[in-house]
Amino acid sequence: MTDVRAEVAALLARFDLETVDPVEFLGARFDAGLAWVHFPVGRGGLDRPRDEQQVVEQLLAEAGAPAPDLGRNSIGIGMAAPTLIAFGTPEQQDRYLRPLFTCEEIWCQLFSEPGAGSDLAGVATKAVLDGDTWIVNGQKVWTSGAQNAQRAILVARTDPTVVKHAGLSYFVVDMADPGVDVRPLRQITGEAEFNEVFLNDVRVPDADRVGAVGAGWRVATTTLNNERVAIGSGAEREAGQIGIVTERWRNDPSVRSSAEHDRLMSWWVETEVTRLAGERLRQQLAVGQPGPESSAMKLAFAQQAQQISGFALELDPDAGLQYDDWTMVRTVSASFLGRGPGFRYLRAKGNSIEGGTSEIMRNVVSERVLGLPADHRPDKGVPFNEVPR
């Protein structure tokens, strides 16, 4: 039986971490099966239990080894990789996993559309088979990192004559295709953290289809389940927006007021109980009781981030009236806390929309946790192209 500790030691012994090229090291790590120990041997893994990965990560971090850039390639590593392992062909796995892990190839995700926001399966982007190539046309939105990505995972409609969930297929797209047009999507903060991606006769070989034709929803669900909702904002007390406010309150008596004090303490308590509930959920997951309860945590996190960041502006009105910079810049990864109070307030508005709106989270909790009946869905059982829009 393989001992992952020994494997890590052996890997580390081969390199001088002071001078090693990160790509070379990550390639070697992949080849040693230490990228995802629960993946098969030869595909970045060692067929070991999933929880041993934590041991690997910890040992490598302690040694100061180069790590994959999750900020740039979270879609590739966090979402595409597990999907490819679950549904990809051997050829797809051989071709894509290694450069994905070394970050030689950055991935992005082409799921959301202007017309399919909360209604994820309402995708209208079409893929039509022409010989052994799919011709893709449509518009995607909220694509982070598209400007830097070499590959994309795509959900497109391959059969509009069946009900919406049944007519989707899942593809790997080469972002260098001339039909791919990436445009920055500016947000209310002034930044463009996301993109719109226009697909005009983009050509995708059938060999880059992941899963069966028509099985795209099931494949995409695997991807989305791996879009792990960060439960709460971490295990530390006073993490996130509340920490910024409490630090200010402690260090600057001028912002204190008795009228706001009970409100401050109420938010302190709210964030603390969410932290505790998140910790409790993690403990439950660790003993094997996973579930849709994390949707409720996301709900709490969004509410608190929004309300507390707004409250922060009220505590110091003269600062709140100002803004750091409206210059349009394209950013690679999300920053919630890194800029000024106005930015934090505006950016937090996205917390209740991205990754599933708070309304959808409440639907999930009420139906999947509490077992309440589904609301009326007029498109149930109706072919996609017969649903009124």
Add this chain to the structure above:
Amino acid sequence: MTDVRAEVAALLARFDLETVDPVEFLGARFDAGLAWVHFPVGRGGLDRPRDEQQVVEQLLAEAGAPAPDLGRNSIGIGMAAPTLIAFGTPEQQDRYLRPLFTCEEIWCQLFSEPGAGSDLAGVATKAVLDGDTWIVNGQKVWTSGAQNAQRAILVARTDPTVVKHAGLSYFVVDMADPGVDVRPLRQITGEAEFNEVFLNDVRVPDADRVGAVGAGWRVATTTLNNERVAIGSGAEREAGQIGIVTERWRNDPSVRSSAEHDRLMSWWVETEVTRLAGERLRQQLAVGQPGPESSAMKLAFAQQAQQISGFALELDPDAGLQYDDWTMVRTVSASFLGRGPGFRYLRAKGNSIEGGTSEIMRNVVSERVLGLPADHRPDKGVPFNEVPR
């Protein structure tokens, strides 16, 4: 042209208000057409514009004349009378209006049922025609004053084979019928302010049907539109629950705390803006712009009554832990403020249920004020007896 002022003066001149028997005076007032000046001559009115009634009320009140007991007979005077004028036969009007106005006959309302709460038209009480008599069976609930009433207005189902709104008819019921069984309905306050009324083979002559067979919903709607929602709690600042709290706060420094102060002021502001909005709505109604906006006022009133009465208990915990009296008593009219803090807290819970729940009020505002689409109603167009229950 009749001058109502002169009519009032003439009426007053005929009686010594110190000694007059109220029933005699009210009968004379009815006969003089001063009960409801906008009703027809001979039926308590003078065919005058409705707003002249205010003049009459004011003059009579200034003179100290006996007035009908609205506490006991609000259903009769406020709801049954206008419905009888709109839909009743001449015989019904002749028979019922005068003793109703003099309060010799007290009325109650048999609309609500255990299975038809918010779904007002879901009435299951059946009326079956036997010769020229309807035989009524069913159960009604939330009937105030039933123990003292001589008459009732009743909505019952006369045709279960058509859609729910179309199968109802409207009747006047003699509460002395041996099939009428009135039982007190105790509320969470300990009091029984309402009754359940069981109808077992109650006999109603067809002559006491109001409106056509099957037109009961339309007739009942007239009745309910006359159940004028009191807009807010009156025109005075600090009226209602907030006034009790502010009086306490001013007079008893021991209940003051800086942690609660901003909450107190927030409720003060909330009640004040509701008062102003209610006043604004009254001004709009006076210039002829009525509408369903009063549903929003009812919503605000209920929220405030509930939250502030709960807040009051927190201000003085040792008093809040106690209660004045749990003894079951039957009361004739609602008291919201007359007893202790615990009673006020519990009784206020009904404010968001009685007269249409807050959920129904929000439906009304969203559909009838904002014009948003109706929710899905599976019983639309389905005969009552084919709707799954």
Add this chain to the structure above:
Amino acid sequence: MTDLLYSDVEESLRSSVRGALGRVTDSARVAALYDDPDADTSAVWSAVAGDLGLAGLLVPGEWGGVGAGAREVAVVLEELGRTVAPVPFLESAVIATTALLELESDVVASLADGGQRGVLVLPWSARAGAWTATEGGAVTPVAGALGADLFLVPTLVGGTVQLVLHESATVDPITSLDMSRPLAAVTPTGEGRVLAKGDAAVAAVDAALAAGAALLASEQVGLAQWCLETTVEYAKTRVQFARPIGSFQAIKHRLADLYLEVAQAQAAARYAADTLATGDADAPVAQAVAQSYCSDVAVHAAEEALQLHGGIGMTWEHAIHLYLKRAKSDQLALGTPAAHRADLAGLVDLPQH
């Protein structure tokens, strides 16, 4: 991080308590107390304290107790909250017991077997650091005094606080918002025996009130869970406009929000119980958080339960009012939410000015 889950032993304890309570009490018996405050509830005490031996959960074996801890007590209180059980468990087996344990007084043995009931004679709104010892005269309103045998009376003698044990007192019942936890005005009689003086007495009372606050949170969680579960079930079955009301999205979303609140309350209560059990330095923070949060959640859960049941929720015949009255009383008991937030501010260095 502390363990916020329930152990198998704790779940097994829960199931014993739930079974026992199911045999000796129900909402009709609780409701009867409003019309007849003297109705016999001794079977509940016997079942919980006697048969199951739970009065001694916190008490070490050498004093006849079980030697368990606050985590197990919390599970018992969740079940008592779920049933609005008319039993002075929190008052005697937690608060009075903690005061005696803090003083290492062997009097605790007489409480441990449930044979006697103890009560800390302070207004039920008192909290650690915010109470006043009596200088004589009636203390009011006191919970757990009716039927108590041992009265622990914080008494001011010559400017010093003493904790005095009385074996008799005049106990005048007070009509209470929550008749399942009846209140009384208590005037101790007889000489009494001084158990502690000065700082030791104050510390014992504060520890007792802190334990009470920490564990009241679990009673509130049990109560809130009952309200949530009962309302979810009702929403699935109550049909209006030809649909179960639980299919209306506004109702669903409110119940989802309530679920979140209850889940958070549960985590907060578990944390308070665990830090109390282990003597963790964070226990005071955990208590203030749990009391300020769980109090409001329980009230909100009961209020939502009533509203979403509609008219039937306003009636005496439905059990919800018993939960609403307990929830509102619990919110006022052992410190209001705002008072606990003010305490918390001091603990986490967030001064008002």
Add this chain to the structure above:
Amino acid sequence: MTDLLYSDVEESLRSSVRGALGRVTDSARVAALYDDPDADTSAVWSAVAGDLGLAGLLVPGEWGGVGAGAREVAVVLEELGRTVAPVPFLESAVIATTALLELESDVVASLADGGQRGVLVLPWSARAGAWTATEGGAVTPVAGALGADLFLVPTLVGGTVQLVLHESATVDPITSLDMSRPLAAVTPTGEGRVLAKGDAAVAAVDAALAAGAALLASEQVGLAQWCLETTVEYAKTRVQFARPIGSFQAIKHRLADLYLEVAQAQAAARYAADTLATGDADAPVAQAVAQSYCSDVAVHAAEEALQLHGGIGMTWEHAIHLYLKRAKSDQLALGTPAAHRADLAGLVDLPQH
């Protein structure tokens, strides 16, 4: 009771203002200010102040004004709020104008025809009774200073407040959360002319800030109405899950609640405008109520608009962000809601301690 409705004259004024604004500004032109703060907005000022003569609404005829009152100004501000119009009307035609009127200074004539713009040089968060006169140096952040001609500077000279009129100042732009109401750091230059000293100066400044607060509420109402109406329309047309999202009950109920808030804000703002117009003794209460309530309603309306629009609401291309930024800035302007509630407590005798 005061008249809380709109007169025919007021509705006619509204319709002129709406028409004029429609010709000179739109959300794209407002959004452009975030990338180019120097973009020319003079057409908006010309249309409102010049063509329609609204800069002189509050000013009596003898000083070249219209001699109307606060009720009419409130209607103008509702329309400016509806369009997030980039125009210093509140700053010059209300606040600076009121200060000059209070002092019966004929300088007001130069503001009345819109030919010059005035600004009260105080931080934009100042409110009546809560501001500090400068002892020299920059005052920041000041609204309405960019492009202003007359600077009314509360100045502390030898312990006494003076209101000093400067005709020049160094005005350094500040990047603002709301670029449609750009802020600046202002350092008056030149000698200046003393308009008033001591109590008279303080009273003029307080009156100006009070009028600003009273009428800002109407701007907030107009803004909130736009948010509500725009979101209702969107909810009727945006289809998800094969239904307009406005048919989902949770959305409907939130919009119903928002309608209630906006209706109440409107009544509060009307009352503040009317009591200001008539010099009613209740005006200070009306102002504190209107500012504390309407501020939060405008923010809530903009936040709900963004959320219910979903992703599109987070984009620069949709107008909502302009309203959110204005609403949040307005909430902080001229006193926060909590500050106005604290003022109110003093007015209605509800002391904190």
